[in-house]
Amino acid sequence: MAAAASAAPATEIERVFRQEYGRAVAVLVRLVGDIDLAEEAVQEAFTTAVQQWPQAGLPPSPAGWIITTARNKAIDRQRREASRPGRYADAALLHARGEPAEEGPVHDDRLRLIFTCCHPALAESAQVALTLRLLGGLTTAEIARAFLVGEPAMAQRIVRAKGKIRDARIPYRVPADADLPERLRPVLAVVYLVFNEGYLSGSGAAPVREELRAEAVRLGRLLAELMPDEPEVLGLLALLLLIQSRQPARTAPGGALVLLADQDRSRWDRELIAEGQALVRRCLRLGRPGPYQLQAAINAVHSDAPTAAATDWRQIVRLYDQQMALAPTPVVALHRAVAVAETDGPEAALALVEALDLDAYHLAHAVRADLLRRLGRDAEAVRAYEAALARTENEAEREFLEGRLRELR
Template structure:
């Protein structure tokens, strides 16, 4: 198999997986069948494209192949009249995989998939996990890492969620307008996790997957148009745009991680920054601040200063204080500790980090020992810092982050104890 074919299949997976699976689910109503047929289509691509050459439209080839597999599976599965009618329906929608409006007027299968996964009958974490599994093709292990749980635990959640959708007859559609609010929180969480998986990939050689970021932003814009009176949808769009504006500077030419304070701010995307700030102002005018608006305000503090030295860390620490009161998660508390360390000194930040460390809430999360190591280094406690860097290095999920931590460990070890 040529490198060209491997690259083409990998790119098609990133671009087409969610669309193919969402369309198959819409047509068949069978979640497992949709995933299996999509997987078979990609497997056939790996087998046939080296022999036959790359198709002119890889996405269309994969969609047709997956659909045909689904039809064959349904024909073999049963001869009941209901299933035969389903097969006939599928055959009649030969080119209908792009979209099919429901009562909401939304023509995007992937957004309908998110709302289906986020039905209130499902537990919140199951809603998010199931959407990530079906929409992005993330493995169960990758989703488990995002939720800081074991792979076995996440596998059980996914099976239960699919079973609940099937047994309860949850419809595959965007709900009517009066039912949208009850799913908003979970839908926003799904989109943000999708963006984060692209912005800081959970595994692999690449730190970032821009295709996932772009898809999350596209869907968030669509959601904002669907729910124009919900300020948190605008807050999420603003947050994504402000983070995305830095994409060109997060790694160097060698693929190594570049921290925020060392990024070349002249290369940040000013258009996205301006749009993000404007969208945030639109949200804040609703006077109903929420967690995504607060996070976007923090991101704006970074994005709107030309020099890292001019960052208003006191303001950022204050915003994190508000965010912790709204979302008292251990990850938010860790980010608050970083901001406090920058505003009030490393000792103040380390005190908060040590409390988190003692709680055990972030066990296995590499950024906890990495943050602890950095603060210990700044305080001159380099032996302890080196131990913490080693712990972080063992937990880091991507090669770029491992290289960064290895370099910091080497620097700390060479400097020795002050």
């Protein structure tokens, strides 16, 4: 394949990796039928790109180059190891010769991979963790932060999930229509967590990762087309659109985070808000409430308010009450406490926060710090901000927390 005239800087190669890793792995899994082999081949292809592109320049189609190179590396390896048990060499070679793709209700490779990994034989947490690793290209550390567990424990969970798929010979095929609802909950969780990592990256200098946010919204739209009568699918898409609508106002020109209460609401994307609110109304008509629908409804209330002061916090508390009745989690309880602070005051909210077991979650310490600051308990607030700071690696969040500490000191 002919190369571009100019050399490819490291930043361009990193951009291609972030944008195309998940797609390349999804295609390779379909072609070779082996998760480990697909992941290794894609990583080898990017290693080759790092060696060649700085001198030769980006190829006309970087994604195509990566997929073709990875496929060739996988086929070469399977030819060498064809005698070893457990390899799917024949299937890989057939697909490599242009065998037609498997038919089924899901035609998007990345969405197919999500449904394939979300097999009921695996524990749900393992399903979600494995899919985030393969599709989102998230590191084990990033996934561990999303689950509020240690990195070694998460690494073991991912290895066990891969081993179970391999040992149980779980087929890499598109589930039938009847199997889709059974796998829906972890599929929705994957899309939501990919969006979350894109909306506020767990580490690094960039507060957002645009390619992950765009991919999550794209997958949400595909799911809504695939399952238009599933209210939680519609609720998830509404939630993503309503959160995404605030993106233009979330950061200051220098990249600093701007809290919801301080955002310039004239910069919110009204088209996304209108689409998200229409989906929320559609969910209400279906009459089968669920956690994603309730989160979308909460964000719809925020988007209705012309100013932060005009927010209907009592309605938001009622919606959180419904969510706690349907799917109670400590993180939902934390967000409910934030709303309670606006209706019943920071002291009532602080009692709720201090009853939660969320020591590993930096936002729990940040919320507690803010409540203590509002109560004038500055010394305790400083310690809480320091605890939050010690638990986040996102540089934009760290700058925000450090700013609050400077104000208190």
